[in-house]
Amino acid sequence: MLTLSPRHQITIAIVLALLMIFTRSHHFASVHHLADASWAIFFLAGIYLRPIWSLPAFFALSWALDFAAYTWGGVSDFCLTPAYVFLLPAYGSLWLAGRWFAKQYQFSWRTAAPLAASSFAGLALCELFSSGGFYLFSGRFENTTIAEYVTRSVTYFPLYAETFVTYLGIAAAIHMLLAFLAAQTNSSSPQIH
Numbered sequence: 001m002l003t004l005s006p007r008h009q010i011t012i013a014i015v016l017a018l019l020m021i022f023t024r025s026h027h028f029a030s031v032h033h034l035a036d037a038s039w040a041i042f043f044l045a046g047i048y049l050r051p052i053w054s055l056p057a058f059f060a061l062s063w064a065l066d067f068a069a070y071t072w073g074g075v076s077d078f079c080l081t082p083a084y085v086f087l088l089p090a091y092g093s094l095w096l097a098g099r100w101f102a103k104q105y106q107f108s109w110r111t112a113a114p115l116a117a118s119s120f121a122g123l124a125l126c127e128l129f130s131s132g133g134f135y136l137f138s139g140r141f142e143n144t145t146i147a148e149y150v151t152r153s154v155t156y157f158p159l160y161a162e163t164f165v166t167y168l169g170i171a172a173a174i175h176m177l178l179a180f181l182a183a184q185t186n187s188s189s190p191q192i193h
Helices: 006-023 038-048 054-071 082-104 109-137 146-188
Strands: none
Touching: 006 038, 006 082, 006 146, 038 082, 038 109, 038 146, 054 082, 082 109, 109 146
16 A cells, blocks of 8 residues: 655645646647646545545645636636536546555556556546536537547547546656655665664
8 A cells, every 4th residue: 555654745735736737727738738637636646645635625726727717817618517516526536546546556567457447447437427527417519419429538538548648657657766766765774773
C-alpha cells in the first residue's frame, strides 16, 4: 500500500492544484495551452492523498475555475447545463479508482497490471458519467440515440484518454525517479547499530 507523510501529501496536493489551475480552461492542447489535466488530477489525488476531504476540495477548485472561466475568462458556457452535476460521479470514479490502486501499490513491475486496470476502469466510468450525462441531460441534443452517443464517444474519448495517459505517464516517471533517489539516499546513509 502506498503511504506518504503528511508533508509529502501537502506538497503533492499543491502541485496538483497548480496543475489544475494552469490547465483547467483548455480541454485540448494547443501551441499556447496545455491540455486539461483534470481527469489525471482526480486519479492521482485518489492515489496520493489520504484525507477524504481532498475529493471535495478538488471538486470545489474545479467548479471555481469553471465559474471564473465562464464569468470573467470569456469561455463559452456551452457545457454549463444541468448535466454539469454529472461531473461529481465522473471525477469521483477516477478518485475511487486511484484509491483502489493505492491499496494495490508496491514498488515493482507487478504494480503495472493494477495500475492499468484501475486507470481503465476510472476512465471508462468517468467517460460514461461526464459525456453520457452531458449527452442525455444537457438539453443540447434534440434526438438522443445510443448510436449517436457511441459515435461522439469514439470521436472525443480517445483525446481525453490520451491526455490522461500522458499526464499519468509523467507522474509515474516522477514517482519512479523520486522513489529511486530515496532508496539511493537511504542505502548510502551510515547505519547506526
